[in-house]
Amino acid sequence: MTPLSCLELAARFESLSESDLPKSASISLVTNFTDTILQKFLIGLSLSHGIYPKLRPAPYKQYHFDLAGHGGGDITYVVFDLNPYVTSEFVSDPAHVEEVLAGLRELAERSSGPIVVATLPSHPSGAYGQLLSDDPAVRAARAFNEGLDALASRRKNVIVFDMERLFQRFGEHSGRDLRSLYAFDVPYTNDLTFALAKELLGYLFALSGMSKKCIVLDLDNTLWGGIVGEAGAGGIALGPGYPGYAYENFQDALKRCLERGILLAIASKNNPADVDEVFEKNPHMRLAKEDFGAIRINWEPKSGNITEIAKELNIGLDSMVFLDDDAASREEVKAMLPEVFVPDMPSQPEEYARHLFDHLYLFTQLRLTAEDKEKGKMYGQERARRTVIASDPAGYLDKLGVEVRISHNEPSQLSRLSQLSQKTNQFNLTTRRYSEAELEGMAESGAHIFGVDVRDKFGNYGLVLLAIAKPRSKKEVELDTFLMSCRVFSRGAEYAVINHVLEKLRAAGYATVMARSIETAKNRPSREFLPRAGFQKVGEEDATTTYRLELSTYAKKKTPELSEALSHLTVHV
Amino acid sequence: MSKLTRIFASVLGVPEERVTPELSPENESAWDSLNAIILVTEIENAYAIRFTYDEAMGVKNFGDAMKLVESKGGNPNA
Numbered sequence: 088m089t090p091l092s093c094l095e096l097a098a099r100f101e102s103l104s105e106s107d108l109p110k111s112a113s114i115s116l117v118t119n120f121t122d123t124i125l126q127k128f129l130i131g132l133s134l135s136h137g138i139y140p141k142l143r144p145a146p147y148k149q150y151h152f153d154l155a156g157h158g159g160g161d162i163t164y165v166v167f168d169l170n171p172y173v174t175s176e177f178v179s180d181p182a183h184v185e186e187v188l189a190g191l192r193e194l195a196e197r198s199s200g201p202i203v204v205a206t207l208p209s210h211p212s213g214a215y216g217q218l219l220s221d222d223p224a225v226r227a228a229r230a231f232n233e234g235l236d237a238l239a240s241r242r243k244n245v246i247v248f249d250m251e252r253l254f255q256r257f258g259e260h261s262g263r264d265l266r267s268l269y270a271f272d273v274p275y276t277n278d279l280t281f282a283l284a285k286e287l288l289g290y291l292f293a294l295s296g297m298s299k300k301c302i303v304l305d306l307d308n309t310l311w312g313g314i315v316g317e318a319g320a321g322g323i324a325l326g327p328g329y330p331g332y333a334y335e336n337f338q339d340a341l342k343r344c345l346e347r348g349i350l351l352a353i354a355s356k357n358n359p360a361d362v363d364e365v366f367e368k369n370p371h372m373r374l375a376k377e378d379f380g381a382i383r384i385n386w387e388p389k390s391g392n393i394t395e396i397a398k399e400l401n402i403g404l405d406s407m408v409f410l411d412d413d414a415a416s417r418e419e420v421k422a423m424l425p426e427v428f429v430p431d432m433p434s435q436p437e438e439y440a441r442h443l444f445d446h447l448y449l450f451t452q453l454r455l456t457a458e459d460k461e462k463g464k465m466y467g468q469e470r471a472r473r474t475v476i477a478s479d480p481a482g483y484l485d486k487l488g489v490e491v492r493i494s495h496n497e498p499s500q501l502s503r504l505s506q507l508s509q510k511t512n513q514f515n516l517t518t519r520r521y522s523e524a525e526l527e528g529m530a531e532s533g534a535h536i537f538g539v540d541v542r543d544k545f546g547n548y549g550l551v552l553l554a555i556a557k558p559r560s561k562k563e564v565e566l567d568t569f570l571m572s573c574r575v576f577s578r579g580a581e582y583a584v585i586n587h588v589l590e591k592l593r594a595a596g597y598a599t600v601m602a603r604s605i606e607t608a609k610n611r612p613s614r615e616f617l618p619r620a621g622f623q624k625v626g627e628e629d630a631t632t633t634y635r636l637e638l639s640t641y642a643k644k645k646t647p648e649l650s651e652a653l654s655h656l657t658v659h660v
Numbered sequence: 661m662s663k664l665t666r667i668f669a670s671v672l673g674v675p676e677e678r679v680t681p682e683l684s685p686e687n688e689s690a691w692d693s694l695n696a697i698i699l700v701t702e703i704e705n706a707y708a709i710r711f712t713y714d715e716a717m718g719v720k721n722f723g724d725a726m727k728l729v730e731s732k733g734g735n736p737n738a
Binding site: 090091092094095097098123124127264266267270271273276277278 | 666667669670671672673690693694697698701702705706713
C-alpha cells in the first residue's frame with residue numbers, strides 16, 4: 088500500500104460505520120506536534136486491515152496538562168518529537184522530562200491496555216556540534232529514553248518503540264520536512280509518518296491476534312536468480328558476486344526470521360526434482376528444505392497451493408504473507424485470496440532483504456518466548472519427517488535415526504514429567520495424573536521415575552516418555568505409570584524404554600513386575616503394549632487388565648516387537 | 661487518470677470527475693488546511709519536485725496546481 092492509497096482509504100472513513108468492518112479498536116494518540124496526518128495514516132491502515140479505528144487524539148499540545156487523562160482504550164500511542172530546529176519544553180524546562188515520565192507512569196498504572204511510547208531519537212546535528220554531553224537536547228533525550236526503559240522494565244504494559252531505528256531508515260534529510268515543521272508544526276515527511284503509522288499499528292495487530300505468522304515464498308528470482316528449470320541447480324544466481332550474493336543474503340534474512348519464530352513455506356511453479364537438486368547440491372543455499380513448514384512445488388495456481396499450505400500448518404490465510412517477484416502470480420493470489428497479504432516486490436534483488444525487514448511490522452509480537460523461537464523449526468522438522476516416513480513406510484525408522492535418552496530420578500525433569508502426566512491421554516496405561524510435588528514424594532519413597540528424551544536427525548522432541556515403577560515388596564515391583572506423547576508414536580521408543588526399565592529393575596534385584604492397563608475412552612493406542620512387550624495377562628476386572636512379568640525369563644526371551652524396535656534405535660542412559 | 665488528478669481525488673476523497681481546473685477549497689469542503697498540506701507534499705513526491713512555501717500557498721484551485729507542476733518541469737497530464 089502506498090501513502091496515497093492509504094489516504095484514499097482514510098478519505099472514505101467518514102462514510103463507514105463500525106459494523107462495516109470485522110473488528111474495531113479504540114486507539115489513543117498523544118503527541119507534541121500536529122498529528123493530523125499521522126491520524127489519517129493510522130485510519131487508512133487500520134481500515135485496510137479490517138479494523139474500524141476509534142481514534143482518540145489528545146488535543147494539540149495538551150499532553151503536559153494531563154498525560155494520563157489522554158491515554159487508555161485498547162492501545163495508547165505516545166510520540167514526542169524533539170529536534171534541534173524548534174525550541175522544546177524537553178530542553179527549555181529541566182523538569183519536563185521528569186514530569187512526562189511521571190505522567191506515563193500514572194497512565195501505565197491506570198491503563199490495562201498497552202502503551203507504546205516512542206523514544207526520542209538522537210539529532211544528526213545541533214548547536215553543540217560533537218560536544219554531545221554538553222548539549223541539553225541530547226541530555227534530555229538520554230534522560231527520557233533511560234527513564235522510559237526503566238518504566239518499561241517495571242510496567243509490562245509499557246512498550247518502547249525505537250524511533251531512532253525508524254529515523255535511520257529515512258535519514259534526517261528525507262525524514263524531516265522543515266517547511267512543514269515551521270509552517271504547520273508537522274515534523275516528519277509523509278513517507279516517515281506513513282512508516283511510523285505502520286510500525287505503531289503492528290502492536291495493535293499483536294494485541295488482537297492479527298499478527299502474521301508465515302511467509303510463503305516463490306523460488307525462481309525470489310530465493311535465487313534465474314529459472315532453475317532452465318539454468319539447473321548449479322546455474323542459478325546464488326553465492327558470490329552480483330546478484331547471487333543478494334539472493335544468498337535474502338535467504339539469510341529469512342533464516343533469521345525463522346529463528347525468531349516466523350514460519351516459512353514455498354509455493355513455486357517448478358519440477359520438484361529440479362528444486363530438490365538445488366537443496367541438495369547448491370552449496371550457497373542458506374535455507375534448507377527442513378526450514379520450510381510446508382512446500383508446494385507444482386504447476387497449479389498459487390492460490391490453491393497457499394490454501395493447502397494454510398491447512399497443513401493449521402493457520403489462517405489472514406496470517407500469511409506471500410512474496411513473489413512475478414506480478415501475475417501476485418495478482419492471482421490477491422484476486423483469489425484477499426485475506427493473504429501480498430506486498431509488491433522490489434524490481435532488484437538487492438532490495439529484497441530491506442523490503443522484508445520493512446514489512447516485519449506485520450509480524451509484531453509483544454514479547455518472544457523460547458517456544459516461539461523453536462516453533463518455526465519444529466514445523467519444518469515435522470514436515471521433513473513426514474516426507475521420509477511416506478517415502479519408505481517399511482524402512483523409515485533407520486532413516487530417522489531415532490535416539491532415546493533415559494534418565495532415572497532426575498529432579499530437573501520432574502516439572503515437565505508432571506505436565507506430561509497431566510496432558511497425555513492416548514498412550515497412557517493408567518492415566519494417573521501427578522503434580523510435581525507428588526512425583527518428588529514418590530522418588531523419595533523409593534519409586535523409580537524414568538524420564539525419556541527422544542530425538543532424531545531432524546530435531547529434538549524433548550521429554551516425551553515417562554515410566555514410574557513402585558516397589559511392592561523386596562522382590563516385586565509395580566509399573567505404576569507408562570505413558571508416551573503422541574508426537575513420537577511409531578518410533579519403537581516405548582519398547583526401548585520398557586526394555587531399559589526392566590533391565591534396570593532386574594539389576595536392582597526384583598524378580599516380578601506387576602502392571603495394569605486401565606481402559607479409558609482415549610487410551611486405545613496403549614492397550615496392546617504390555618503383551619507385546621512380553622507381559623502375561625493374569626486378570627481382568629471392569630476396565631482394568633492386570634499383567635505380570637518374570638524378570639528371569641524376560642532376559643532370556645524377548646518378544647519380536649521388542650527385538651525389532653531395539654534394532655532401529657540408539658539408547659543412551 | 662493523470663497522477664495529479666489521482667492525488668486530488670484520493671486525498672480529498674472525491675470522484676475523478678470532480679477534479680476539474682475549477683476545483684477549489686471554496687467549492688470542496690474536504691480541501692481544508694490539513695489536506696492542503698497533504699496535497700502539496702504528495703504532489704512533490706509524485707513528481708520529484710519541490711515547491712517553496714509561497715508557491716504552495718498560492719495554489720487556489722486544481723488549475724493552479726497543474727500550472728505549478730508544469731512550471732517545475734512536471735507533466736500534469738501524465
